[in-house]
Amino acid sequence: MKHLLTVEDIPLSDFESIFNMAAYLKANRRTADIKPLKDKTIAMIFAKSSTRTRVSFEVGIHELGGYPMYLEEKQMQVGRGETPADTAKVLSRYLDGIVIRTFLHSDVVELARNASVPVINALTNDFHPCQALTDIFTILEFSKKLQGVKMVFLGDGCSNMANSLMLTCKACGLELVISSPRGFEPRQDVMDRAKGPGTITWEPDPLKATRGADYIYTDVWVSMGFEEESAERLEILAPYQVNSALVKLASPDVKIMHCLPAHREEEITSDVLDSPVSIVFEQAENRLHVQKAILCYLFGAM
Ligand code: CP
Ligand code: NVA
Numbered sequence: 001m002k003h004l005l006t007v008e009d010i011p012l013s014d015f016e017s018i019f020n021m022a023a024y025l026k027a028n029r030r031t032a033d034i035k036p037l038k039d040k041t042i043a044m045i046f047a048k049s050s051t052r053t054r055v056s057f058e059v060g061i062h063e064l065g066g067y068p069m070y071l072e073e074k075q076m077q078v079g080r081g082e083t084p085a086d087t088a089k090v091l092s093r094y095l096d097g098i099v100i101r102t103f104l105h106s107d108v109v110e111l112a113r114n115a116s117v118p119v120i121n122a123l124t125n126d127f128h129p130c131q132a133l134t135d136i137f138t139i140l141e142f143s144k145k146l147q148g149v150k151m152v153f154l155g156d157g158c159s160n161m162a163n164s165l166m167l168t169c170k171a172c173g174l175e176l177v178i179s180s181p182r183g184f185e186p187r188q189d190v191m192d193r194a195k196g197p198g199t200i201t202w203e204p205d206p207l208k209a210t211r212g213a214d215y216i217y218t219d220v221w222v223s224m225g226f227e228e229e230s231a232e233r234l235e236i237l238a239p240y241q242v243n244s245a246l247v248k249l250a251s252p253d254v255k256i257m258h259c260l261p262a263h264r265e266e267e268i269t270s271d272v273l274d275s276p277v278s279i280v281f282e283q284a285e286n287r288l289h290v291q292k293a294i295l296c297y298l299f300g301a302m
Helices: 012-027 052-063 084-094 105-113 129-143 160-172 188-193 206-210 227-236 280-298
Strands: 041-046 067-072 097-101 119-121 150-154 175-179 199-202 215-218 255-258
Touching: 012 129, 012 160, 012 280, 041 052, 052 067, 052 097, 052 280, 084 105, 097 105, 105 119, 119 129, 119 280, 129 160, 129 255, 129 280, 150 160, 150 206, 160 175, 160 188, 160 199, 175 206, 255 280
Parallel strands: 041 067, 041 097, 097 119, 150 175, 150 215, 175 199, 215 255
Antiparallel strands: none
16 A cells, blocks of 8 residues: 655655656646546545645546545544544545645554555645655756755754655755754754755755755745744744845755745745746646646556
8 A cells, every 4th residue: 555644655766757747747737538536535634724735636636537525634533532543444444545634743654554545644744745746846847857956945944844855855866955043953863764865954054055056945934733833933033034135145047935825024025935036836836736646656547
């Protein structure tokens, strides 16, 4: 049973076929007759808010011939204490796959361990693999290569996005620099887990970190589930704002990335987010194509 809980679940040798499939599905969105989900029902269990992930999965499952069943976690018994293991055993008898966005990564691991259908992590406090794979696909579209491409990630260096970018960039040969203050430095356990030809370094000085960057990436300073730390985070992360002064230090061909939603004038200024070098909406669109390719991969259509 194939799952996608982190990008480590996909052998490096399969990345290329997933990206090729995503490119094909993007170029042939209205004409591709690829329906691996025909007569299949995929549950989408969400315990946190979502715009991109929910809509792109719902549309993607539909376009691949399947039925997406949206379920709010708090309206399910798992929201009242039923275990993820029991939930997985029951749902596996009804469904063909489960997409889940929740808080604890360990709950998704337990769900997958007990499911006999594929489970896809649609974001936990620790990882967001669908976003990170999309980000790499987007870089490949713009740079036509991955090896040696320099990305600087500014902000919360121990967030789900930083963690997922570490695993994915390392696997794909990028030079990733995480720029964050002490207390928000990249997690050592994730750095140790990251395998592949790329490099990961931590540089607390955002100006040094950004020099020569091909891609500047940022994410909200207060991730879902961390709202009670808002005041402290906004203060300590303020020097890591992506603004026009910082962008000037990067490569002349720099592109700006953000997984979105953006909190304008916090982690990124509007002039940068809306500038011609920002590729955030292309990146957002690519969620659809890459997730469709992931579904094709997990459901044996590749
Ligand atoms: N980037 C992302 O996952 O966005 P949503 O929270 O809107 O799904
Ligand atoms: N780090 C953010 C990502 C949102 C897509 C969060 O978890 O809220």
